[in-house]
Amino acid sequence: MNPRQLRLGFWLAAAGAASALLLPLSDQAAPSLLARPPLLALAMAASVLLAGAAWRGGGLAVALGFAGALCGAAVPLALLRDPTIAGTAAAGFWVMVAAVWLAAALGVMQLAVHRPRTKAARRLLDLAIPLVFGAVVFYLWEVLVRGFGVPAVILPAPSAAAARFAASLPILAQDFVQTFVRGVLIGYVIGCGAGLVVAIIAQRYDFFGRGLLPLGNFFSALPLVGVAPIMVMWFGFDWPSKAAVVALVTFFPMLVNALAGLSASGHIERDLMRSYGADHRQTLTKLYLPAALPFIFNALKINATLALIGAIVAEFFGTPTQGIGFRISTEAGRMAIDMVWAEIALAALAGMAFYGLVALAERATTFWHPTYRT
Amino acid sequence: MPIGAVALPASAAATFRRHPLVLRYAPVVTIVLALLVIWYIAAILMNLTLVRDGFEREETPYTLSDLIQGTMSAERPLLPAPHQVIAAFTDSVFGYAPTAPRSLIYHSAVTLSATLLGFLLGAVFGIALALLIVHSRVLEKSLLPWIICSQMVPILALAPIFIVVLGAIGLQGLLPKSIISAYLCFFPITIGMVKGFSAPDPMQLDLMRTWSASPRQVLAKLRWPSALPYLFASLKVAISISLIGAIVAELPTGGEAGIGARLLAGSYYGQTIQIWSALLDAAILASGLIGLVGLTERLVGRRMGARP
Numbered sequence: 001m002n003p004r005q006l007r008l009g010f011w012l013a014a015a016g017a018a019s020a021l022l023l024p025l026s027d028q029a030a031p032s033l034l035a036r037p038p039l040l041a042l043a044m045a046a047s048v049l050l051a052g053a054a055w056r057g058g059g060l061a062v063a064l065g066f067a068g069a070l071c072g073a074a075v076p077l078a079l080l081r082d083p084t085i086a087g088t089a090a091a092g093f094w095v096m097v098a099a100v101w102l103a104a105a106l107g108v109m110q111l112a113v114h115r116p117r118t119k120a121a122r123r124l125l126d127l128a129i130p131l132v133f134g135a136v137v138f139y140l141w142e143v144l145v146r147g148f149g150v151p152a153v154i155l156p157a158p159s160a161a162a163a164r165f166a167a168s169l170p171i172l173a174q175d176f177v178q179t180f181v182r183g184v185l186i187g188y189v190i191g192c193g194a195g196l197v198v199a200i201i202a203q204r205y206d207f208f209g210r211g212l213l214p215l216g217n218f219f220s221a222l223p224l225v226g227v228a229p230i231m232v233m234w235f236g237f238d239w240p241s242k243a244a245v246v247a248l249v250t251f252f253p254m255l256v257n258a259l260a261g262l263s264a265s266g267h268i269e270r271d272l273m274r275s276y277g278a279d280h281r282q283t284l285t286k287l288y289l290p291a292a293l294p295f296i297f298n299a300l301k302i303n304a305t306l307a308l309i310g311a312i313v314a315e316f317f318g319t320p321t322q323g324i325g326f327r328i329s330t331e332a333g334r335m336a337i338d339m340v341w342a343e344i345a346l347a348a349l350a351g352m353a354f355y356g357l358v359a360l361a362e363r364a365t366t367f368w369h370p371t372y373r374t
Numbered sequence: 375m376p377i378g379a380v381a382l383p384a385s386a387a388a389t390f391r392r393h394p395l396v397l398r399y400a401p402v403v404t405i406v407l408a409l410l411v412i413w414y415i416a417a418i419l420m421n422l423t424l425v426r427d428g429f430e431r432e433e434t435p436y437t438l439s440d441l442i443q444g445t446m447s448a449e450r451p452l453l454p455a456p457h458q459v460i461a462a463f464t465d466s467v468f469g470y471a472p473t474a475p476r477s478l479i480y481h482s483a484v485t486l487s488a489t490l491l492g493f494l495l496g497a498v499f500g501i502a503l504a505l506l507i508v509h510s511r512v513l514e515k516s517l518l519p520w521i522i523c524s525q526m527v528p529i530l531a532l533a534p535i536f537i538v539v540l541g542a543i544g545l546q547g548l549l550p551k552s553i554i555s556a557y558l559c560f561f562p563i564t565i566g567m568v569k570g571f572s573a574p575d576p577m578q579l580d581l582m583r584t585w586s587a588s589p590r591q592v593l594a595k596l597r598w599p600s601a602l603p604y605l606f607a608s609l610k611v612a613i614s615i616s617l618i619g620a621i622v623a624e625l626p627t628g629g630e631a632g633i634g635a636r637l638l639a640g641s642y643y644g645q646t647i648q649i650w651s652a653l654l655d656a657a658i659l660a661s662g663l664i665g666l667v668g669l670t671e672r673l674v675g676r677r678m679g680a681r682p
Contacts (some may be wrong), residue, residue, distance in 0.1 A: 079509060102541055111515075112512040112514075112515040113511060126515065129516050130515070130516050130517075130519035130520060132516075137520075141608045154539050169394070182613055207401050207404075209401075209402075209406035210401040210402075210406070211401030211402045211404055211406075212401075215406070217549060218661065221610075221614040221664055222656070222657050222660050223621050223657075224662075225621075226656055227632075227653065228655075229638070229641030230646070230650075231642070233452070233641065233646065249407040304526075305525055313625070314620050316638075317638070318641075334669070347527065348526055348527040349524035352523060
């Protein structure tokens with residue numbers, strides 16, 4: 001994007017923010033921005049800042065633009081408290097939202113093409129861009145849902161889900177322990193551990209390994225979550241059946257990946273171990289397993305998502321009256337969609353934290369691998 | 375005369391052992407047989423108490439062989455024996471007209487249509503997303519992290535809401551299930567295709583520049599061909615995930631038809647044999663679909679002049 005387009009964009013955003021002062025805010029009779037002094041000040045500050053960004057251009061424009069977008073973003077949020085505006089918002093309201101979106105989008109685009117010199121700044125920027133992007137998406141979701149008055153049954157505003165999240169922490173904690181700590185973690189450890197052990201045995205005995213590899217490939221492509229009803233029948237409604245499903249689902253990806261990893265070490269290294277007179281155990285711990293670590297972590301990452309899915313699906317087939325999957329299906333049946341979204345946020349946060357931990361462990365243990373040795 | 379020329383005829387057993395087919399398939403066959411034996415033993419052990427209780431309730435005298443025969447033919451066993459599963463499977467595939475609600479072919483068709491539609495949507499969406507990401511640095515930086523995060527959301531948990539929401543808009547039946555499938559399977563395709571579209575090395579891209587090729591020509595003549603191996607690798611992963619999505623999406627809807635519905639009904643009424651035959655059906659579908667993608671890969675490869 002060239003500087004002229006950037007400045008033109010900021011001029012547009014400034015014009016939008018300014019015209020919000022004059023256009024009607026709602027289909028119903030609602031006082032305009034001119035009658036609300038604090039909001040008027042904010043909207044004017046936004047349009048001035050955006051106009052400043054357009055006038056200056058260049059690097060400072062991004063900072064001014066973000067400041068303007070921030071000022072402007074507060075206006076629709078404050079306006080939504082007015083019951084005559086929420087649900088029946090009109091041109092003035094939407095022009096402001098569009099101006100905020102345009103300014104933020106221009107800022108993100110400028111940031112994305114910017115290449116800072118130092119490594120720390122680059123890392124900070126890589127973190128900041130998706131965060132700003134996400135913030136804009138959540139903001140638009142909030143404003144659109146409340147501005148158009150979308151019924152909460154179809155899509156609740158993120159603030160409603162967040163309020164419900166904060167209000168029902170005890171229930172969420174209970175569900176988290178039931179599904180995640182008991183079902184997912186225990187099953188994950190059993191499944192991945194068993195997969196690794198079987199892979200080590202299969203690597204030791206070639207005949208066994210050659211038989212197991214195609215079978216493992218075959219099984220890891222099967223819809224194994226389908227065994228959930230059988231596991232519920234065998235292990236009962238409580239967490240052991242969920243852990244069993246998770247263990248089964250995570251076993252095969254680990255087996256296949258670990259087998260590939262254990263045979264990843266080169267001939268030269270193996271010969272070196274031989275010439276050192278290393279026995280199998282020493283070769284395993286000092287050569288095969290370290291060489292297999294990237295593959296093992298790959299499987300651990302794949303399994304992190306599979307495990308959560310497996311546990312939640314198993315809960316569709318019967319649970320004691322707690323657990324993420326149970327709560328989601330009952331609350332969806334009662335049309336309490338904000339609670340459903342709170343549970344989804346819980347599951348997403350748990351999943352991301354889990355994945356993040358695995359990724360951190362990977363960085364700590366495979367720091368020698370070319371992908372991390374920059 | 376060199377010694378090698380009068381090599382002693384190897385014994386028949388040794389040649390058999392070194393036959394390439396034997397070398398290749400013997401381990402697999404051995405392990406499959408071992409698994410079958412383990413399955414039979416497990417079936418006997420797990421159903422033993424069930425059958426014994428049955429005999430004792432009727433107060434009929436029984437011998438050990440009666441017991442074992444009972445475990446092999448129980449009506450609602452904890453673990454059905456393989457031959458029971460296969461009998462139930464062939465019965466429900468060939469025993470009824472393909473449109474009857476008891477026929478597995480009917481249920482497979484329902485699930486398969488949702489799978490294929492979802493796979494198609496997911497593939498188109500995934501490839502489009504990859505194209506956008508490859509061509510825009512802004513999207514690569516801002517969108518890609520969120521796509522990865524989106525996979526941490528256990529989307530199957532979303533299935534019930536999807537059904538509720540889409541039902542409120544007036545969409546029912548095939549499409550909600552396909553959307554869940556599509557959401558699940560677009561991710562491997564996007565990731566694979568981003569890798570594939572950026573697979574051409576800088577030299578080749580520079581060559582395209584010296585020919586002053588437009589971005590569209592670069593895409594058609596360089597990026598697409600070099601992305602094809604990645605495409606098929608990710609399609610194979612995606613189609614099995616898509617099947618999982620379709621099956622699971624049938625659970626919370628309380629679906630009347632489809633493999634997921636068979637699983638749910640089987641678990642409600644304790645029809646273990648029905649569950650196992652539905653699982654067998656799903657396994658066959660999955661391997662068939664993957665085989666189909668593999669076949670397409672080989673055909674396309676031959677068309678494009680790849681050497682086997």
